[in-house]
Amino acid sequence: MTAPNRARRTCGWAAALGIALGFGVVPGALAADPPAPQSRLESPMADLAVIPSAPGSSADTTPDLLVLDEPFGGLDVNAGLLFRTLLGMLAAEGCMILFSTHRFDMVEKLCSRVVILSTGRIVAEQDVAAFATAGTPSLEDTFMQVTRQTDFRPLAKEILDTIRA
Numbered sequence: 001m002t003a004p005n006r007a008r009r010t011c012g013w014a015a016a017l018g019i020a021l022g023f024g025v026v027p028g029a030l031a032a033d034p035p036a037p038q039s040r041l042e043s044p045m046a047d048l049a050v051i052p053s054a055p056g057s058s059a060d061t062t063p064d065l066l067v068l069d070e071p072f073g074g075l076d077v078n079a080g081l082l083f084r085t086l087l088g089m090l091a092a093e094g095c096m097i098l099f100s101t102h103r104f105d106m107v108e109k110l111c112s113r114v115v116i117l118s119t120g121r122i123v124a125e126q127d128v129a130a131f132a133t134a135g136t137p138s139l140e141d142t143f144m145q146v147t148r149q150t151d152f153r154p155l156a157k158e159i160l161d162t163i164r165a
Contacts, residue, residue: 066090068099072106084110104139114139118147 071087072080087110091097101107107114108128116124123146131139143149 063090063095066095066097066099068097070101071099072101072103104143108139116143116146123147 066087071083075083084106087097091110097110108131111128114124114126114128115122124142126142128139130136131142137145
């Protein structure tokens with residue numbers, strides 16, 4: 001398949017999933033490649049950057065890296081299931097997938113490793129499988145602890161009391 005046809009088909013699939021695409025080489029990502037301009041389709045839902053395989057590799061190979069920002073935001077159930085399946089298949093083929101999300105369930109289903117950021121700094125890094133170990137805090141509990149989240153129970157109670165008054 002030619003590169004323009006591949007791009008058209010990918011844009012069609014992305015549009016069906018509500019995803020904005022950034023195609024091309026991220027400047028400086030591969031030392032042998034000159035910086036290339038990024039083309040984008042704007043969408044409030046998600047962004048996708050595709051880092052192509054090494055120079056000289058077949059055009060039909062899996063990309064080395066996908067970088068996604070909130071890839072499940074705005075997707076309906078079917079699109080989310082399809083996209084999750086697609087990401088799993090790409091990962092199984094050796095593609096590294098790096099994505100940001102606020103969805104702990106997606107991290108637990110898709111990721112092998114999690115990095116938690118707070119105020120721009122890494123505050124925790126761990127294999128996702130470790131959260132399933134008995135006696136280990138859950139991913140959510142770990143997030144709450146390392147990001148020093150407020151105990152929301154008093155505020156939730158105050159809201160309930162206000163609603164009931």
